[in-house]
Amino acid sequence: MTDLAESVESMEQLAVVWRAMVLDRDPGADVRDLPGIAVRWADCRFAFWNCVTLTDVGADAELLGQRLGRAADIMRSKKHPGFLWLFEDLLDDEARSTLRTAAERAGLQHAFSGTGMAGDVLPVPEPVHPDLRFVRVRTDEQVRAYADLNSRGYGFPLAEGRDGLVGSTLWKNEVYACLGMRGDTPVACAATVEAEGRLFVLLVATDPQWQRRGYGEAVTRKALYEGFRATGLTRATLHATAAGAPVYPRIGFRPNSPIHFYGLRG
Numbered sequence: 071m072t073d074l075a076e077s078v079e080s081m082e083q084l085a086v087v088w089r090a091m092v093l094d095r096d097p098g099a100d101v102r103d104l105p106g107i108a109v110r111w112a113d114c115r116f117a118f119w120n121c122v123t124l125t126d127v128g129a130d131a132e133l134l135g136q137r138l139g140r141a142a143d144i145m146r147s148k149k150h151p152g153f154l155w156l157f158e159d160l161l162d163d164e165a166r167s168t169l170r171t172a173a174e175r176a177g178l179q180h181a182f183s184g185t186g187m188a189g190d191v192l193p194v195p196e197p198v199h200p201d202l203r204f205v206r207v208r209t210d211e212q213v214r215a216y217a218d219l220n221s222r223g224y225g226f227p228l229a230e231g232r233d234g235l236v237g238s239t240l241w242k243n244e245v246y247a248c249l250g251m252r253g254d255t256p257v258a259c260a261a262t263v264e265a266e267g268r269l270f271v272l273l274v275a276t277d278p279q280w281q282r283r284g285y286g287e288a289v290t291r292k293a294l295y296e297g298f299r300a301t302g303l304t305r306a307t308l309h310a311t312a313a314g315a316p317v318y319p320r321i322g323f324r325p326n327s328p329i330h331f332y333g334l335r336g
Contacts, residue, residue, distance in 0.1 A: 123156070191304075259276075264297070
């Protein structure tokens with residue numbers, strides 16, 4: 071794939087996967103596909119399930135300003151906060167140069183950055199780690215443990231992560247979600263899910279007190295292994311935070327578009 075094609079793939083994977091995730095959380099969720107904007111908003115306390123993203127390819131500065139204004143209006147209409155995900159490589163050069171001022175004009179503030187990644191990385195060997203055993207998420211208790219690891223890893227209150235995942239049947243059946251266990255203690259988690267001929271890696275987290283021990287990479291490899299074993303798919307995609315970005319090239323992922331996350335200005 072060309073670099074632009076991989077950036078488009080990254081945006082489209084977000085739209086596909088998040089549609090399933092927010093509808094799992096709330097069958098009445100807002101999953102509209104508007105001109106240049108995909109809305110994927112469960113309006114729950116878990117901010118990652120409240121998402122809008124821009125979908126135009128090659129948007130110029132004028133169109134960018136229009137889309138940001140519309141996206142901000144949608145976000146203001148919701149009860150709970152969330153994020154606008156913006157894939158930088160989908161903008162033309164002029165739009166990229168005006169992004170900061172255009173976002174401010176729309177009433178948006180930059181929250182954090184990430185990177186889209188993809189690769190024909192599968193199959194991978196079944197992973198082993200001297201500290202860990204791996205458990206596939208199958209029970210309500212394990213879903214709750216997965217939610218709590220994400221809350222701790224990303225700095226959310228525990229109640230917010232639980233509001234996004236607890237009660238889900240999707241996460242016990244169709245998502246290849248795995249916990250890395252030290253004894254009886256969950257310390258890391260990762261999941262993959264089938265999305266239009268690819269495995270998408272999502273919600274990778276490690277408890278902060280157990281970071282920098284290779285747990286995140288090991289459990290990601292396990293989620294990829296389980297996903298490949300079930301589906302036979304060989305290509306995988308993901309969206310990495312700055313903290314997680316160094317891990318994935320070791321598995322074979324290649325960075326594509328920078329991603330910018332915006333929230334409403336307070």
